[in-house]
Amino acid sequence: MEKSIENIWKEGFLESDALVAPKINNLYNQKSIHIIDKFKRMFRINLIAIVVFSFVFLVASYFIGIPITGIIFFVMLSVLVYFNKKLLNDLEQIDLGDSSYQYLKAFNQWKNNQISINKKFSRVLYPMIFISLILGFWFKDAQGMPLGERLVTEVLKGFPDIYLIFGIPLIVIVMVSIILVLLAYFGSRIYKWDLNIVYGRVFRKLDELMTDIESLRS
Amino acid sequence: MSSDFYKTSILPFAGIIIKLCRAYTNSQEDFEDYYQEVCLQIWRSKDNFREESQWSTWVCRISLNVCLTLLKKKKNNVQHFVSDSITIEETEDNYAFSNESLNLLYDAIRKLSEIDRAVIMLYLEEKSQKEIAEIIGTNPNNIGVRVKRIKNRLKKILDGKIN
Numbered sequence: 424m425e426k427s428i429e430n431i432w433k434e435g436f437l438e439s440d441a442l443v444a445p446k447i448n449n450l451y452n453q454k455s456i457h458i459i460d461k462f463k464r465m466f467r468i469n470l471i472a473i474v475v476f477s478f479v480f481l482v483a484s485y486f487i488g489i490p491i492t493g494i495i496f497f498v499m500l501s502v503l504v505y506f507n508k509k510l511l512n513d514l515e516q517i518d519l520g521d522s523s524y525q526y527l528k529a530f531n532q533w534k535n536n537q538i539s540i541n542k543k544f545s546r547v548l549y550p551m552i553f554i555s556l557i558l559g560f561w562f563k564d565a566q567g568m569p570l571g572e573r574l575v576t577e578v579l580k581g582f583p584d585i586y587l588i589f590g591i592p593l594i595v596i597v598m599v600s601i602i603l604v605l606l607a608y609f610g611s612r613i614y615k616w617d618l619n620i621v622y623g624r625v626f627r628k629l630d631e632l633m634t635d636i637e638s639l640r641s
Numbered sequence: 642m643s644s645d646f647y648k649t650s651i652l653p654f655a656g657i658i659i660k661l662c663r664a665y666t667n668s669q670e671d672f673e674d675y676y677q678e679v680c681l682q683i684w685r686s687k688d689n690f691r692e693e694s695q696w697s698t699w700v701c702r703i704s705l706n707v708c709l710t711l712l713k714k715k716k717n718n719v720q721h722f723v724s725d726s727i728t729i730e731e732t733e734d735n736y737a738f739s740n741e742s743l744n745l746l747y748d749a750i751r752k753l754s755e756i757d758r759a760v761i762m763l764y765l766e767e768k769s770q771k772e773i774a775e776i777i778g779t780n781p782n783n784i785g786v787r788v789k790r791i792k793n794r795l796k797k798i799l800d801g802k803i804n
Contacts, residue, residue, distance in 0.1 A: 426742065444655040
């Protein structure tokens with residue numbers, strides 16, 4: 424070695440091409456695409472999981488003896504999947520050719536629309552799931568008669584003067600109604616909580632990215 | 642990231658950032674990604690700078706952390722496909738300086754361990770032992786011996802190449 428490494432280092436970096444800083448350009452585009460692709464993947468997997476679960480539960484409910492629950496579950500979840508698949512198709516239409524900011528803004532708009540639709544749907548979905556469980560177990564066979572009727576018969580033995588409407592104790596109707604109203608009222612919050620568990624991290628990353636880009640533009 | 646911040650707080654240190662990123666990458670594409678990620682990370686963490694060290698030390702530490710993190714991610718990705726030990730990647734032909742001796746030195750530096758690469762680059766950038774220790778998070782007493790050992794190793798690699 425003729426030269427010391429210190430000299431090679433110093434002389435090498437005297438050349439004009441050695442220290443050209445790359446432009447900061449495409450990173451946000453790549454990040455936006457990457458995060459939204461990740462969300463799409465998760466969303467698709469989630470829909471597939473719901474379809475699989477609704478089929479499995481439909482079959483299982485028949486064997487457990489609560490087919491009404493299985494059928495209502497299946498119908499409600501199928502409607503949920505149908506609307507969300509349509510929403511996913513709309514998401515695929517977002518133009519990747521736009522700038523990362525426009526792309527993220529378009530995605531954000533889509534996300535808000537999707538959340539708003541699902542919030543409304545949740546106000547029906549959760550009460551329906553509850554009622555399907557009640558109906559399923561009410562009509563479940565219990566030694567030759569529906570479980571609900573058997574329970575009422577047992578209750579009547581203890582409280583013969585209980586007030587009945589169509590053969591159902593009024594207190595049960597009131598309690599179920601209160602739970603239904605509460606589920607309808609809090610349905611959107613339950614959905615938001617559920618959404619946060621599944622997609623919270625991705626949404627937070629997207630928000631960070633949007634803030635970064637907005638700060639860049641200001 | 643505002644262009645003012647880039648011009649005043651990053652660009653004056655672009656040299657050391659470029660040199661560090663070069664030591665951990667083998668292609669122009671990777672280099673640009675690493676450089677951009679380092680700049681972004683410096684900008685994002687600027688509020689965490691508490692002036693306990695110099696800004697240049699802070700910049701070096703972030704640059705090094707980002708490079709090591711990205712390198713680790715890349716290695717993990719490669720390990721998904723390659724079950725055997727990872728071979729050292731060849732540097733792309735178009736990813737070279739016009740100065741041939743500098744290319745040889747960089748190739749030799751890339752053969753060092755990740756931390757040794759950082760130590761020798763910071764030494765060559767005339768950082769003090771205390772600063773080097775602060776950046777890589779080690780005891781300053783060991784830096785002198787470590788630099789000597791790395792230089793010997795580099796000389797051996799370079800001699801081997803030239804011969």
